[in-house]
Amino acid sequence: MLACAGLAGCSSAPTPRGAVQGAEFSSGELLQSEGNRITQNAMAANHRSLMLLADKLYRRNPAEWRKSAATRETALAQLELALLSAQPWAPLAGQRDVAALSLALSPDFAGDRVAAFIVACADTIVTAHGGKREFYYLDGVDPQHLYNAARNMEIALWVLNTRKNAQGQPLLLANEIGPDARNLSFEREFGKIIGRLDLLATYTTERYRRALIGYVQGLVAAPLLAFLPVR
Template identity: 50%
Template sequence: MSLAAVCVTIGGCAGLPAMSTPTPRDRPFTPDQVAQSDTNRLATLAMQANLDSLYVLLDKFYRRNPREWRKSGATSHEAAIERVRTAIQNSQPLPELGNRRDIQILALALDESYTGDRVAAVIYGLANMLITAHGGKTEFFLLDSMNATHVSNAARNIEIAVWMLTRRHDREGKPWLISNEISEQGYNVSFEREFGKMVGRLDLLVDMLNERYQRAGINYAHSLLFLQFLPVR
């Protein structure tokens, strides 16, 4: 069982709107897809889906922990969300994080002494870590390369972050961030599922990256060995 599967704290998530996942038919063809291999396309879609998952978690965490967005100086829940989304989409570091990047941000966000908006720091840190692990990009084309080890490490970092959020509490014994609920009042593990989907997408991409070069060699060997024409109808 992955560490993401043990993300359990007290609270509840009832009343949140359901999020729909686009189907292939919902995604129109764009000219830039011509410059993408199957792996490039999968990596691009996975990155978009993982960032969307972080935005879902951003909203969920703020709803469960309103004290956090108030620390940022935002005037509303929605304004706090937009602040973090804009920072991620425009690669603009949040001022309170200084010049820190990727795992440096996560280390700060998950430090007991941190007194700032922990939700913003965690979500921005995870997003920055994901983008860094993918070579600093969110879209991928034929000339782009990705390091499978870095992508795998990103998946493991998510599991570590989830474990820390699950197990660490303040001096009063309260969790840093309230998320899932498993209690007599209800059972809701939507946070765990969202984090788990992110880890699953990253691990699938790692498998494809590792397989890509092996399959290229095997396919070339097949073409030489069997000397067969390929069907056209």
């Protein structure tokens, strides 16, 4: 009854801007730990953020999607397939993760820079997760790799905002700060990706640390928890 009351209290929060939603149950979850689910959900959220960023960048830089597709929607569909593929993206000449980021942010890159940038960001994140997008009991992630990926996202964002092409123009139009307009939605969405990576790195580190502490606590407490003879 107390548990039901607690749940009722949680559900009474106002939801004028929408209610939090959980994923539908799938049989694969039976082979996942809580840490696996958190990691996989963060990965899925980062994928959604990258696709949203791609849409925003294509809207501000329509010349980019015209290099690879007839419409923006088609370019986005092609990009999503590229994000889900385990194969290197051909326009990046076989480069992966940070090497792909360097190429995508090179002033000399002539292809669809929006797609190249998003694919490279996604590949960097997947690589930091051990090259996996789904996680099960025996899977683990290195918290330092996640932390490094967050820093790489910060660097990539800074380079994108500051580097210019040979004509002195930004590589891609993203954030806009001016007397008549102010749009930082790109920065905010990128901040969500960085925040998720940092939070997951901290959670993973704490999880491993607490597992070790729990083991030591068990050794120390074992003599105290031994049953005493009663006859």
